[in-house]
Amino acid sequence: MGDNAEKALPRWQEVFAGLGVAGYRSYGHTSVQRFGPIGNVHLVAGQNNAGKSNALRVFAELGPLVSKGAFYQHQFDIAGALPDGWPTNQPLVVSIGLRLTDELMDLFTLGTTNSEPYLREFFEYDLFSHGSHGVVWFDYDIVIEENRCTPKLRGDVFQQRIDSLRTPEISQTISQVVSIGNLGSVSPSRDAMRLVQHVNPWRFFPPVTQLAAARQLTADDDETDLIEQQSVSGRGLIKGLQNLAHPDSSNRRRDAPRYEAINRFVRDVLDDAEARIDTNARGTELFVKTNGVDRELHDLGSGIEHLVLIAVASTLAQDTLVIIEEPELFLHPSLQRKLLTYIGNQTSNHFLASTHSAHLLDSASSSISHVELVDGFSQARPAIEPGERAALVSDLGYRASDLVQANFLVWVEGPSDRTYIRELIRLANSNLVEGSHYSVMFYGGALLRHLSFDDPEVDDFIKMRAINRKAAVVIDSDIDGAQRTAINQTKQRVVDEFRNDEFGLAWVTAAYTIENYVHHDLLRQAVADLYGGKTLAMELPDTKSPLKKGSVMGRKSEPSKTLIASRVIELASESGRTWTSAPWRLDALEMAHRLAAEIGKANGN
Template sequence: MLQGIKLNSSLEEEFSGSRYFGILSNIRKINTFVGVNNSGKSRFLRTLFSQSKGTKFIYEIDEETILNILNQTKEIIRIIDSLKAYGIKYKYWNSLNSLSETIEKNEVDVLNNILDIYWYLSTLDVHEFELTQNQYENHLRGTISQTKSYVTNLGNLINKLGKDNNKIEKIYIPILRGLRPIAQSEDSFSTDDIYLNRTKHDYFQAEIPNGLIFTGLSIYERVKRLLLGDESERNEIKEFEIFLESNLFKKKITLIPKYDDDVLHIKIGNETQFPVHKLGDGLQTLIIILFPIFINRSKSHLVFIEEPETHLHPKWQRLLYRAMCNIENHTYFISTHSSVFINSPSNSIFIVSKKNKKINLHYSDVKTEKVQILKELGYKPNDLYQTNFLLWVEGQSDKIYLNYLIQKVDNTLIEGEDYSIMFYGGSSYKHFLMNKGDLNLDFIESLNQNYALIMDSDRSKSGERYNPKKKEIVNLFKKNKSYCWLTKLREIENYIPIEVFKESVKTIHKVKNIQLDSSQFGDRCKYIDLNSKPTYKPSIKLSNELFSKIQKNKNGSLKGIMAPELRKEIEKSLNNTKQTINTIDKIKVAEKIVNTGFEMENDELNKKIIALVKDIKKAND
């Protein structure tokens, strides 16, 4: 089973990636490359197809190599562990230790775990440690320096992984493909494969060892040659016809290279045979793609396909996907914009984008429990991958406000094209930012390399401290030079002019006179209808002052509390029940507010939205 591909070192000038050491890991049977147009998807596929010399293919890693890697890793872990005696704690200790144990047990994804360990160790820095006493900082720096030689040895072992494999069989199916000869010569059409000639001229002028480029134009001659061959060759066509019947047509299929024609003919069930070009373009596409990978099924191939969804209805795309999976030996590499291929749970998804004038590759695992949470929120993988910028907000009303604010700063930006906004559901942000007990951006980065996060502070007054975990998240984003806004005010609603907010609540809830907390840190999601008739309730709430007196008794008694004081407290609490506190419909109110429109009067809001728009435009540039 192919685990990874080690690219020729010269290609590192063209390609980059998170935790990237020139190795493409997380390889599965079908590997999908997604990204906007001109991001470099097809170029990377052609590079993999043509760069066999100097490129290593990593299959199973032998036990001796794993043992050597493990020994180097354990030595570094031992050195880091010695810092505990000085009160110095490594923030990512749990993740590092877990990865080491996983490799020792020789569990699945060994290559990926090795690369993760190397990333942690090769990027060791002082800020990744917690010091209880600053006097030991120099000792920490010395210890980090001590690990460098071991990290270098570990890197050398990783660099030797895999083997040169110029003999590996490869198939490339370009975007330029078809079943009908199109080059006309006098009154007939030339059988010359001009798609192949053009593809070679543009992309593959050098010879590709064991590389088949199949455009479909040669299918007439290929089928004819096999039908005129020996029994095993003739049987190949019969097997392919059965394969088409069971996977696509659900009827008996016969392929016929008619002697007085230049295109393949086909007979479906009891119908009269006809030229294959009378089939829909979708069925022709399926035959073009499936023919070379089926005929070569007896031997493992790397199969590279450019945008297999071209001309295919989503139903046919699903048929193609299943048919490809039914051919066991091959490993597929696909560039696509198709939601069918992106949303398939058994794929490996690689996000391709332009970054610092390089083609940036980033693996995203669609099988994690975190993606399952996103699915429960109503998102599909293609919603997340096929966007240039991903903005995370707390709820659906925040998404409504942020879309309005972004448009207000730059109305040329379009959601779904230039950026996407997704809500993470309040405190569930922890699901997306926690990994093995550590706070990190692995999952968010796996979805998109350009991202931002907005969090409500939920503070009830100006001097109140921020939630420590939220502050830690802000620092994490800052470390990764990514946008993160933790609001100073309670939540996004508090940045909207109070009169605009109040009028929208009155309109949506059909009330004329309301009491609303208008302070900067007030909860605007609650209101009191001042015109409603008083309806006293049996449940009352004691004031904190009175309750603290009761608490001092430690037995729940009213000892020391005078009857007039208690009577006054009950009357006051009972009187408060006559005003019913209502909860606003946040989404409908938000929609009303943005339809009415409002000005960005708050300086913090103005600066933060302008900075956000700048990041979105940078990602799109």
């Protein structure tokens, strides 16, 4: 099948996809919770006490163990190696996710030819991928007994995969590769495990730098905290920056671009094209030259100081996974976004951060894990799709005062629709208040009435749902019973988008427009009050708009729907006023109660 040539080792940034854990602190032992696939910036978000810090902690604690070779060995001593908090009396599982890149698959082939497609098909299995396309997860039981810790690759999934194969070619290929690689062929499932153990997934676990929650710039001479796999609290940052600003000749080519990247970031943050960060000659003080004046960094405010500290520490560390607790602390939303752009694009690192910030979560460049506390245990799930991200943001408890996002959005065609919908919601639940529990936004009737199914503007409206997935849309059916017996294709597309969502509600009017919901006598009285006694036509069929052009007798122009809507609400609420029937027709009140229930659910009621 070929020679057993040595394959070049891919960089961890190309292969490492994430980490999973079970039986660790708040993470229960019944199922592995997986963080990934991770991108250049991976955010862990959720409510307080959900388990975000524990997720970061397990990454940080595994780093030193892996760097010491603990997972390369069959066993390692507990003394001095096992981190505090690791359980010794219950099962612990850690899982590593790898991307099935061509370079990784080359390692699995052991230099053999024609085996790669079979091996790739073997690993592209649901119980290996756990829903992450192109990723394989390997689970390890951490067995602790008699002061020895043994990482054991779980074999059940390998046997299940072998059992699922319909033809023998894949299992035969695995055994052939293992035999050629002199790994000792035993059985197809054991052979597959030996192949994984030989490649050793843990060689792709990244070196880790942890930036501690308490951060303060100091002039400590010891800068090793910033460039090795240890916790960083700010010690040595000034000295480290000085070395970048004034490198010796051997490091100038490496360090000058990194120092310039920091200065570009500072200029962007301060909006000063001439701004520059530097230290004094002794490396004991850090200052920023802005607007022609040298100023100490802390004089620019805690937010700027905090921002620069993260940027400098992230630049000093190279080719590591930098772990940060709540980078948004003290930062205005615009600075949060600038920081995310810098650390994701201007350094050689990947970043793992816990956050409560919706401004960071809105970033299209970051991958996200959503952590929730379920039955007393932390559960993690990826929140990659826009709908999942919005669910995550709502879980954080944001309100309209915190975000350009309401608790619940009601999309309507225009101002008159807003007037009717607001009143109908009040009738269904008088405790719901616009601006507090929900907001009404306009999409414009022409958008859905005249544009084609695949028009870019319709695409944009659907994408705009990412603003807030907790939303409803109210749509005039425009069904006339003759030329149109169903809503058009464009409206149906929007309806499907809203209905295929946990919180979505699509309200298509039972008649032609929302005005058809108003009792005919009430609508006629409102028109008469506004237009000097003129009234509507005697016939008001549900297949036509009652307020179209020429509908008011003796008036050629189209009546004002907005004014009429306001007058309708005034008349309907006047005390002592009686109508031959309820003011609202068809399914108006039924749909209003459904809408109010969705709003209440979104507000935790």
